[in-house]
Amino acid sequence: MTNRHLMPLAYVDVIARAGSIRKAADRLSITSTALNRRVLALEEELGVPIFERLPRGVRLNTAGELLIAHIRAQMSDFEKLKSQLSDLAGERRGHVAIACSQALLPYFLPECISAYRRAHPAVTFGVAVRDRQAAEQALVDLSSDIALVFEPVRMREIQVLIAVRQQIHAVMAADHPLAERATVRLRDCAAFPVGLPAQQYGVRHLLDMALVRSSVELSVALEADTFEFLRHYPAHEHLVSFQIPVGLPMSGDRDDIVSRPVDTRDIPEGTLYLCQLRGRTLPVAAAKFAADIERGLEELYA
Structure with missing residues (x-):
């Protein structure tokens, strides 16, 4: 994704991410000696060192931090230029980098990406699973073009493209006693594991806040950092887990698993944000895909 005149700078980015010249050399399929020579040549050209040499690797110094911000901005701008030039040629190309919560992975995002690629098969995608804080940071360091974040931690550097409300759902086996109800209360869930x-996830943040405000005590049988596990586990035990609608099947309940909204008097709705870095002009492909995501969220949850 990087052209030849940016390649020496791209090497610095790879080294910074790897934390080691040897590891970076392996990823770039060149020798560590050759890569180190290129770094030394760049440092000589700049007149300052950019890496602090450590016993087990390297890390950027202050000059290096300034350089890496410039490098990532240049690489991002080049991707935008390629996309714009492709538009002029009448051919849709480009790359879209997305940082998102796990809830977007099983249903919503695959449908959006596949629909876009059917219309623009030359556009490639990178999807990185990030918790709400890391997703925002991915926008700041330009490793992602857009982010889909549930209950963000900070918003100062972020431009919101659309925000949609998400009611917390209780997920349970189809034969669970609570499955007969249209809506469940938090105190109902307390009777079961x-x-x-x-x-680090927004769903947990809303649950914890709700428990602080109430006298309900939940019997926590398990905790996991994967919603995929929490979505499927109730098929094996009369246990209740929690999810937001965008992370649930769009066609409704499965044969073995169902979901029921939790009364908003107990847990208030959260917000799912589609966002980008404030003040950044997105590459054409990323901007067009973001517009498609925005329309999709409006149709489902507006």
Whole structure:
């Protein structure tokens, strides 16, 4: 994805991410000696060192941090230029980098990406699973073009493209006693073992806040950092886990698993944000795909 005149700078980016010249050389399929020579040549050209040499690797110094911000901005701008030039040629090309919560992976995002690629098969995608804080950071360091974040941690550097409300759902086996109800209360869930997402996730944040405000005590049988596990486990035990609608099958309940909304008097709705870095002009392919995502979220949840 990088042209030849940016290649020496791209090497610095790979080294910074790997934390080691040897590891970076392996990823770039060149020798560590050759890669080190290129770094030394660049440092000589700049007149300052950019890496601090450590016993077990390297890390960027202050000059290196300034350089890496410039490098990533240049690489991002080049991707935008390629996409714009492809538009002029009448051919849709480009690459879209997405950082997102796990909930987007099983249903919503695959449908959106496949629909886009049917219309623009030359566009490639990179999908990185990130918790809410890491997803925002991916926008800041330009490793992602757009992010889909549930209950963000900070918003100062982020431009929101669309925000949709998401009611927390309880997930359970189809034969679970609570499955007969249209809506469940948090106190109903307290009568059964529950599975909770790890603390870095927005769903857990809303649950913890709700428990602080109430007298309900949940019997936590398991905790996991994967929603895929929490979505499927209730088929094996009368346990209740929690999810947001975008992470549930769009066609409704499965034969063995169902979901029921939790009363908003107990757990208020959260917000799913589609966002980009504030002030950044996205590459054409990323901007067009973001517009498709925005329309899809509006149709489902507006």
